Amino acid sequence: MANTGWGVVDFDGHRFQPVCYGTVKTEPGDALAHRIALIADNVGSIAKEYCVQHMSIEDIFFAKNEISAIGVAKVIGAVCYAMYLAGIQVHIYTPMQLKLAITGNGRSDKKAVQEMCRILMGLDKIPRPDHAADALAAAVCFGNTEATMSKFGVKR
Numbered sequence: 256m257a258n259t260g261w262g263v264v265d266f267d268g269h270r271f272q273p274v275c276y277g278t279v280k281t282e283p284g285d286a287l288a289h290r291i292a293l294i295a296d297n298v299g300s301i302a303k304e305y306c307v308q309h310m311s312i313e314d315i316f317f318a319k320n321e322i323s324a325i326g327v328a329k330v331i332g333a334v335c336y337a338m339y340l341a342g343i344q345v346h347i348y349t350p351m352q353l354k355l356a357i358t359g360n361g362r363s364d365k366k367a368v369q370e371m372c373r374i375l376m377g378l379d380k381i382p383r384p385d386h387a388a389d390a391l392a393a394a395v396c397f398g399n400t401e402a403t404m405s406k407f408g409v410k411r
Contacts (some may be wrong), residue, residue, distance in 0.1 A: 257283050258281070259278070259294045259298070259385030260387040261276065261277060261298055261301055262382075263276065263281065263301065263305045263307060264391060264395070270377075271377075271395055273387060275305070281293050291329050291333045294330050294333065295330070296337070298310075298337065299334075299337040299338070299341060301366055302338065302343055303341065308408070309345075310334075310343055311397035312334065312347050313353055313392075313393050314348060314350075316351070343407050352400075353368065353392055353396045354367075357371045357372060357375070365385075369392070372391050
């Protein structure tokens with residue numbers, strides 16, 4: 256939870272265009288409440304600055320370290336609440352959904368997801384750090400999911 260990736264992506268229904276991306280960094284020695292608030296505040300500021308309408312987040316699916324998973328879950332909750340207050344719709348996807356939406360295979364490895372994300376966004380190289388690439392992948396998942404649902408007339 257020390258670093259949380261974020262990305263802003265434009266999607267016209269056919270092409271993805273990364274606007275900006277990065278990470279919110281916190282200090283592991285800081286109080287948990289401070290770190291959670293810092294992440295939620297920073298993500299909220301970024302969303303406001305870029306007039307974000309939808310946010311996609313990767314959900315926790317499996318964690319070997321329960322303490323770490325609980326911290327991540329708290330951050331997800333805080334960010335969801337901040338987006339709710341800002342009127343931004345949040346879409347949460349499992350890791351398998353993300354992989355399927357990006358590579359067509361729900362069991363793809365991280366490198367395959369990042370490479371396909373790079374290709375779909377027309378980037379020269381995989382975005383770094385990994386957390387930022389993961390955030391861009393979540394945006395691609397949302398775009399692909401919404402485009403598919405739209406083709407079949409499914410409304411949220």
